[in-house]
Amino acid sequence: MSEESHAPYLHYISLGGNGEVTKNMHVFETNDDIVVFDAGIGFPQADQLGVDVVIPDVSYLVERRSKVRAIVISHAHEDHIGALPYIVKEMTNIPIYAAKLPRGFIQAKLTEKNLLKGQPIHLIEPEKGPFKVGQFEIFPYRVNHSVPDPLGFFIKTPVGNMVFSPDFKFDWTPVDGKLFEVGKLAALAQQGVLALFSDSLGVNREGYTESEQMIQKAFEREMQDARGQVFITTMSSNISRMQQAINASVKYGRKVVPAGRSIDQNIQTAINLGYL
The missing domain is CATH 3.40.50.10710 (Metallo-hydrolase/oxidoreductase)
Known part of the structure; x- marks a missing residue:
């Protein structure tokens, strides 16, 4: 749907993470709002001498800064939060939403760069239900990964419901004792799902991943x-x-x-x- 049309539309734009393990950053754009999911760094190739980290190209977001409503974080790994200090420096005061552990890591990163003051970082608590960001209503649910507090998101948009579920596995004996909220996701999915955005390393191999x-x-x-x-x-x-x-x-x-x-x-x- 053209942006010039008055009919509602949803654009998905990958700024990193598709077809690669690192530099995860995903953009969902409607007529009036942009919400970004994750903001990770990548790691240099052998021939990129002198390069410490690789960050996503956010020029698309800079050009549409007035529409960017939030950055929502799925979990605490560097390839999902590591680019935040660079992005916050370029686009100040974008609200960040994250669960408890990634929120703590983000605060430490921004403090180190003298960027924390005035930067809104909201706590996501899945047990307290959804939160709204512009035209998006976001329902967080717990998943399992190799780090505590990983989340997936059921997202209501003007054109339909999306499921965004990055790195995860089904672990029935997780280290932190918090199970994948399969029932919660299944109940939400009963409302219909227009598209699933998902990732799970090793998903192309038969079998299952052992518990952490x-x-x-x-x-x-x-x-x-x-x-x-x-x-x-x-x-x-x-x-x-x-x-x-x-x-x-x-x-x-x-x-x-x-x-x-x-x-x-x-x-x-x-x-x-x-x-x-």
């Missing part, structure tokens, strides 16, 4: 057999896996030494919020 609980068993097995130090690498936002590494270390009387600025920062944020 299995990772602690792997940690314990390695620590039990190792004669010396055990090095564990992880994304700095993978708080659940850090907790599992800590649990395994305590079980076998090992000391835990975090290494890296972002690891230290996120551990402190997680402790302050009660996730570690």
Whole structure:
């Protein structure tokens, strides 16, 4: 539908994340409003010497700044929140919506860049029901992932209902004890779904992904057999896996030494919020 028409329309524009694992950023645009879902960084290729991170091209949003109502975050991984400091610097005071853990990480990132003052960051609490952003009514529901507080969204728009459900899996024994709200999503879907925007790494392979609980068993097995130090690498936002590494270390009387600025920062944020 043409933008010049008075009939309602919905445009979907990917600024990153389609056909690639990183740099997730998805734009939904109606006649009067734009809502952005996620704002992640990408990582440089081997031939991109001197490049630390890759960020989405947001020139489309800058040109339509007056329509941009919010950035809604699905979860706390860097490829979904890492570009926010760059975007907030370019387009100030865009409201950000996020669940408790990603909200804490975002606040820490913006504080580090002296960008937090005056920046609205609203807490998403799925148990409290939907919230409205312009012409969009957004129903958050809990999903499972390798980091606490991941969300999917059922979105009511002027032209129909959308489901936006990025990184997820079905884990019936999640580390944080919060199950995928299958019943909630199924009930919402009874109202009809015009389009599903979904992603799940490994979905093209047969079988199923094991529970995150299995990772602690792997940690314990390695620590039990190792004669010396055990090095564990992880994304700095993978708080659940850090907790599992800590649990395994305590079980076998090992000391835990975090290494890296972002690891230290996120551990402190997680402790302050009660996730570690």
